[in-house]
Amino acid sequence: MYIHMSDKSGSEHTGQSHRDWMRHPAFLGALIGILAAFTQALLISAGGPVAYGFCVACHTRDLVNGLTNIVAGTHLALAPISANAVLPVMSIVGVLIGGYVAAKKSKEHKIRKGTNVDYAIYFLAGVIVLQLAMIFGGCPYRAALRTGYGDLSALVFIISMAAGVIAGAYIMLKWAEREEA
Amino acid sequence: MVAVGILPKDIAIYAVPVVTLMLGLLIGYFAQRSGYCSIGGFRDFYLFRHTRLLSGYITLILASFAGYLFFWFITPAAMEGFFWANTNGLFTAIPGAPGGLSPAAYFLFAIIPGFFIGLICVYLGGCPIRQTVMASEGNYKAAWFFVGMCIGSIIFAAWVSGAVVVLMKSVGFGV
Known part of the structure; x- marks a missing residue:
């Protein structure tokens, strides 16, 4: 067992470009925070809830359930803003296209395959993470937006999530040590 | 109380998919460039004391507060119940x-x-x-x-x- 690392995590990144600040996570954090507030100011007449500008789990739910309702005539639950609008929120489609364009442009797009067991684990994890996120009412991103909006229960979620991350990282460190021994 | 945004409802229902798609494009593009990750921020800080990714998540919380506060001044009718802990209980x-x-x-x-x-x-x-x-x-x-x-x-x-x-x-x- 090894600890999966995202490609550009950590502070070892050394690019020398005048647009380097655009590659800093803090830039995106500021961008999402301000644009999420702007989106709410612009669109809230279409329906709530508040602090809903961006959320990976909720917006995926709205997209899938909204399109399923339109195509199959079902009545799956989704947020009022997506239920009232002509089409549900499309931010996840945007994230997929935006990520693809950025990866192609920087030549970082690369097919990485796994085993069938990996696929089964990731599929199951996707199902479970979505259930957990929906029970709370948001993924880590909506939790941040809700905290910014003044919802302290979302701050409790973030602290609890940090505890979960530390517990998980600790367990994986122990696994790695046992495999080396 | 119904929140009222900048766009009236009959325009907003058409604007929702368009505006959120553009927002998603921007977020997806810069998330790919920066390797943005909330879980990774806490993990890297715990394991290696790296603050790069964590700074992104903390900036998100602070920037969203600043953004909501700003638009609460400009369009208070759209910011229903802001600041939530103050108006709706702790x-x-x-x-x-x-x-x-x-x-x-x-x-x-x-x-x-x-x-x-x-x-x-x-x-x-x-x-x-x-x-x-x-x-x-x-x-x-x-x-x-x-x-x-x-x-x-x-x-x-x-x-x-x-x-x-x-x-x-x-x-x-x-x-």
């Missing part, structure tokens, strides 16, 4: 979770899913947005995670949502 949750339960239930809904999302996502190597972006980079495992989220959406709306409410009410968390 630990009252913003709607989004299954409804009709007591405030204590939403407190549990924050603690338990939070812990397990952290635990599962650190094992997978990224939070939902990192998985989505990795899927767009050509990572098949992350793509299966995304498919799982899509199928999970229907499962949640069809069965889990109702079951959680029944369960919580049966153990005394009803209103």
